[in-house]
Amino acid sequence: MSSRTLPLLFINLGGEMLYILDQRLRAQNIPADKAKKADWIEDDRRRVMNDIITTMFNKKFLEELFKPQELYSKKALRTVFDRLAHASIMRLNQASMDKLYDLMTMAFKYQVLLCPRAKDILLVSFNHMDAIKDFVKDTPSVLSQVDETYRQLIEMYTPLSSGEFQLIRQTLLIFFQDMHIRVSIFLKDKVQNSNGRFVLPISGPVPHGTHIPGLIRMFSCNGEEVKRLQFRNGGNYTGVLREGSFEMFGERVIKLGTNMYSVSRPVETHMSGTSKNSAQKKSVNTAPNPLAKEELNMLARLMGGMEVQKPGNADSGFRVNLFATDEEEEEALISRPDEFSYDVIKIQATKNQQANAELVKIMGDFTEEAGEPCSSSANSKGDDLLAMMDGL
């Protein structure tokens, strides 16, 4: 649908990821005996955040991101975030990465759904950007990248009409359709039901441009008001608040997109109970994807611009656990229902120019080879491509 959705999706999900990682990095206590392996001090935490943010706002990467394009599949997007999460010396096990991604996506889905106006998605994005800016305020080089991104967002999105924003919103909602993972913070605050659906409030301020429901006005042919009727709107709406700022600085007014985590409010996701009764599994995920090849092309271009640290040896990296204990993390991996598993595409795209060129050439070969459309064979071609890319 809208070809302007990807930057918003990426920046907001990235923002949520940073909130969660920041919270975990602060909360994680290393037992004394392991201290020599991974020294958790303020500097390390800042370093991780800086590295990830630097990668997120890499100029070449953003150039690709802001090009008009359809949204990636869930699988492809997950791959991008997998890569991003490992852009620093921090390491995450599969279970923690899955949980991180669940939280990120449900949080952004919530924000999209609850936005009073479709245009407010931009304010939500600015909330994330403001927080990101705060994370890197002491690092001028990254700060300038972030500022540049503000400018690109403002340039691209502020001229859009309400209808175009609504199209973006609909595109996002279709992307998040049928995701109903329960998040404990949302359940506690009663903004999510036990079936995983979010609650839409019928109280609170009305959006900018909307009147509080309740009035019917009738007019004569001359335009004079001849009758007024009131009706009970059944809710508890209040008047509109002032409009948030759509500029680089300013009060955003909307709270969606601000950091809802803190050390004292740890987040958990509940996986059980969501799959059993669900008669509405999204079938699109499991069907063979004939677009795999095209998507890989896009992904490779995107990630070619991602500067990623070499994994190095186990000693130099340190692991972050999104669960309370290692045992819990292991348990989560084993017990995760199949339909919630994210198949991650392993791509070893590097910044190396020559390797990049190689990659592009290989893609080109494959594109030319593409014969009649046949979903299953396209998949196997995709696999071959993956295998070749892994080898680079």
Next chain:
Amino acid sequence: MYHKEKSIQMKSSASALYNNLSVLRIAPRSLTYFTVVHANMVNMVSASWDGLNYSHRQLQSKEANVATSSSLIMQAAWCVLPSRDILVLTSQKGIQMYESDGSIMVYWHALDTPETQTAQAVFARGIAAVREKYICVGISSGSMLVFDVPIKGSNITLSEVLEEHKESITDLASECSGSLECIADMVSADDSGNLCVWKSGEDFQLLNKIPGFDMSCSSVKLWKGTVVAGYGTGQIRLYEAVTGIVHAEVNAHARWIYSLDIAPFSGLLLSAAEDSLVRVWHLTMTPETNSVEVTSQTIPGRNLTTPRTHRQTLTASLPLSPSRSCTCITSV
């Protein structure tokens, strides 16, 4: 007034799209068909009136060629013509037309999609059957395609392209009162809230243009010469189609209106919005004073404000139905 009937479970959830529920009642067979769009698929269920038999079917969007990006469906709607009923699907790639039970595709019209992706999205949206033989479909560029539909067979042809709107078409509606006296046959709405009123024919004639107020009009109906328009601000406005005179303004919802529907014989209007509420209104026309009165209605025994914990998004439209039953679908 409306009364609640047995709920029907669709095969998958409804996508967040305007006017996402279409209904066709087939009296001779005591059946009602329902369609709901889910991403690149349409879920169709045929329900017998005695509530005992349900049969499901799914229709996929046709992709012009597999190598390009997937095609999400924007809308599915039945077009009721005197001789036949056609099911129309509009997507990012084009327009598919099927025989009413969805079994055979009788026509495919591909949209012009540019080689490289542009910032402006390309899709078809807005479907209406007009008079005896026309099916009109809106496009994201603002154009509208008029198709000439024969009494039977697949010899459907593109008869005209109407270029009046400059913004994406959101919804189309034809006069639903059944009265032949009405001058206006169709109204079209777009993303800037502009409304165009048309008379059908070999060449469609623009009768009037009602300017918007920079807010998308997502759903529109035409009843007894009155345009009923729902906007993104949650407001409903009623206009006299041919002159553009405003009859009424209703501050109806606190969020974007996703669909409207009118029961033509009773004048009951339904509006559904993102605030999770469905509201019922009653429209009364007084020809002598050329006025329309709007009153709010409650469905007896049903509290429209469902308990907070159960409220979910309503994105589906509510069908017009002589038997005065309505169906709501929750989604997302």
